Amino acid sequence: MVSSRIGDIAQNMEEQLIARLKSAKDFAIQLDESTDIASSATLLVYVRYVWQGEFVEDLLCCLTLPSSTSGAHIFEELNAFMTKCGLEWVNCTSGKLIQ
Numbered sequence: 001m002v003s004s005r006i007g008d009i010a011q012n013m014e015e016q017l018i019a020r021l022k023s024a025k026d027f028a029i030q031l032d033e034s035t036d037i038a039s040s041a042t043l044l045v046y047v048r049y050v051w052q053g054e055f056v057e058d059l060l061c062c063l064t065l066p067s068s069t070s071g072a073h074i075f076e077e078l079n080a081f082m083t084k085c086g087l088e089w090v091n092c093t094s095g096k097l098i099q
Contacts, residue, residue: 014061017047017058017060018085018086018087020049020051020056021047021049021060021087021091022086022087024049024050024051025091026049026050026091026092026093027047027048027049027091027092027093028047028048028049028092028093028094029045029046029047029048029060029092030045030046030047030048031043031044031045031046031074031078032044032045032046033065033069033074040064041064041065041066041069042062042063042064042065043062043063043064043065043069043074043077043078044059044061044062045059045060045061045062045063045078045081046058046059046060047059047060061081063077063078063081065077
């Protein structure tokens with residue numbers, strides 16, 4: 001029961017963030033790839049955007065990567081997430097543009 005409720009809350013929070021990003025139009029992303037002690041590669045994607053006149057930073061997603069990570073693998077995983085969420089690459093701007 002508790003884990004189901006936590007899953008529901010997490011899903012709702014993700015939906016709210018995606019809706020904010022779609023309405024904010026422009027956003028910037030920052031990627032952080034790391035490997036744990038079991039050699040599992042993880043990609044953390046942070047997003048920065050303007051919401052109600054304030055700069056906001058959030059964790060957009062945490063993606064599991066193949067053991068051999070190349071730029072192509074990272075882009076494929078991130079692009080699949082962006083496509084699934086309906087986020088457009090044209091709205092992903094340089095961090096300098098929204099600072």
